[in-house]
Amino acid sequence: MDNENKKFIDVETNQIEEVNESVFENNLIHKNPKKKKRMFFNVVLALIIAIIGGLSGSGVTYLMIKNTNAINQSTKSYVSPTFTEDTSAETLSTTDAFNKVAPAVVIVSTKGLSSNGFVPQQVEGIGSGFIINEEGDILTNYHVIQGANEVKVTLSNGKEVNATVVNYDEAQDVAMIKVESGTVIPAVAELGDSDQIYPGAQVIAIGTPLSKEFAQTLTQGVISAVNRNVQGQNGTNINLIQTDAAINPGNSGGPLVNSKGQVIGINSMKIGTQLGGTSVEGMGFSIPINEVKTKIDSLSKPILNLGIQVREITSDLAKKYNLSEGIYVQGVEEFSSAEKAGIKVGDVITKFDNKKITTFNELKELKSGKNIGDTIKLGIVRDNKEIEITVTLADKTK
Structure with a gap:
């Protein structure tokens, strides 16, 4: 895999959200490292x-x-609900x-x-x-x-x-x-x-x-x-x-x-x-x-697949590491739609069919309106230059 364009981001695990698009999109063979994020939140x-x-x-x-x-x-007074037993089956x-x-x-x-x-x-x-x-x-x-x-x-x-x-x-x-x-x-x-x-x-x-x-x-x-x-x-x-x-x-x-x-x-x-x-x-x-x-x-129904592992780059991280705000490509699956289209590790995806995106959920939502075989245009920042790449969506379970 081409890793020449990959940038090293040394951050704490709670500073940057990682999402594995290939897992979300049914791609079960990685070629790039992925970090399992442990989710921690405040306690009720x-x-x-x-x-x-x-x-x-x-x-x-x-x-x-x-x-x-x-x-x-609730801190308000609580009225106990009434339940009826189901006797419709043995x-x-x-x-x-x-x-x-x-x-x-x-x-x-x-x-x-x-x-x-x-x-x-x-x-x-x-x-x-x-x-x-x-x-x-x-x-x-x-x-x-x-x-x-x-x-x-x-x-x-x-x-x-x-x-x-x-x-x-x-x-x-x-x-x-x-x-x-x-x-x-x-x-x-x-x-x-x-x-x-x-x-x-x-x-x-x-x-x-x-x-x-x-x-x-x-x-x-x-x-x-x-x-x-x-x-x-x-x-x-x-x-x-x-x-x-x-x-x-x-x-x-x-x-x-x-x-x-x-x-x-x-x-x-x-x-x-x-x-x-x-x-x-x-x-x-x-x-x-x-x-x-x-x-x-x-x-x-399978989710459409690009074949990438990504991290979300917030505005603060973008400034800190001199990157564009958007979706940082951490890994590209071999033989995937992304690799065939020329997407590389280190690319930052900023647009989907000319619509600005900064989170993986936005990318996923826009993909949900597409079908297998559809082509999309991704706006990408690579080496501080904006380029556009056309990708054909696929289902990696096939």
């Missing part, structure tokens, strides 16, 4: 919420949520509910590059997921596959197969991955109705805590609360189910299951320890499955 009520899983050496990243509305506890024993869902639960193993600054280091992660159709689509958490350049799935029968990232919703912390063509699907999970859950209802969580040796672990508990309003890692408020069923590192992306053997949530995070060392137990959170159902169609 001094609580550390651990996102269970993800790509890191320990398999755990941490999310500290802000003081307002993280877990939405109630199963814990064993039967587990046996119904467990064959569809998978281990999601990831590999990627993490770095301190620009120094690459190979790291591995582990999480869980569950199969939702015979085509081999699997729901998991976004943070499980974030930063991965290799994804493998271990089925309930023990067979390990390759998988690709199809799409994701970062704000909701949901991702869709797909097993390789020809894979025999052992089972498909039945999706339930998370609007029918209520505090006190029996639930089980299934997943792979800590390592593959503990695959298909079942933990049991109840719904502790519904509609918990938690502020996520990008500042977006997420509506979550609270449960006391044990959720541990590696459970991320696994199903939360009701007494009918239906998936009513995706296990996502837990409250860990208060600042000061006070231990907190029995507070896990899951994404309501109804909020995911509405996204399944869009998650099944």
Whole structure:
């Protein structure tokens, strides 16, 4: 790869936001180092919420949520809501509910590059997921596959197969991955109705805590609360189910299951320890499955790919390092649309079809209005000169 144009930026990890476009866009083979950013935020009520899983050496990243509305506890008088039990399906024993869902639960193993600054280091992660159709689509958490350049799935029968990232919703912390063509699907999970859950209802969580040796672990508990309003890692408020069923590192992306053997949530995070060392137990959170159902169609469609790894250059960093404000190209994927068009490491993308862009989200939003095979014009600053490059958009899963 041509690295002659690459500039060295020596900054602290919290000074510059890094986004791996190739991961976001289903490109699972990197040729350039990528740093896994650990997300840290202020704590609500001094609580550390651990996102269970993800790509890191320990398999755990941490999310500290802000003081307002993280877990939405109003200071006004609170009127307890009334819940009605759903009796539309047969109630199963814990064993039967587990046996119904467990064959569809998978281990999601990831590999990627993490770095301190620009120094690459190979790291591995582990999480869980569950199969939702015979085509081999699997729901998991976004943070499980974030930063991965290799994804493998271990089925309930023990067979390990390759998988690709199809799409994701970062704000909701949901991702869709797909097993390789020809894979025999052992089972498909039945999706339930998370609007029918209520505090006190029996639930089980299934997943792979800590390592593959503990695959298909079942933990049991109840719904502790519904509609918990938690502020996520990008500042977006997420509506979550609270449960006391044990959720541990590696459970991320696994199903939360009701007494009918239906998936009513995706296990996502837990409250860990208060600042000061006070231990907190029995507070896990899951994404309501109804909020995911509405996204399944869009998650099944691949995101358009450029094939670049980027960092956002703020105005302050632009001044400090004599760069243009925009999207700094840290890496270019071999054989990608970007490489074919002539984009180089060290380029700063400032325009998309003559529209000024400074963040990756702006780039992603503009791409969302395009189709595979469309051409776009990127305004780029290279060696302090403005140039324009035409790129043809592609789907890297094909």
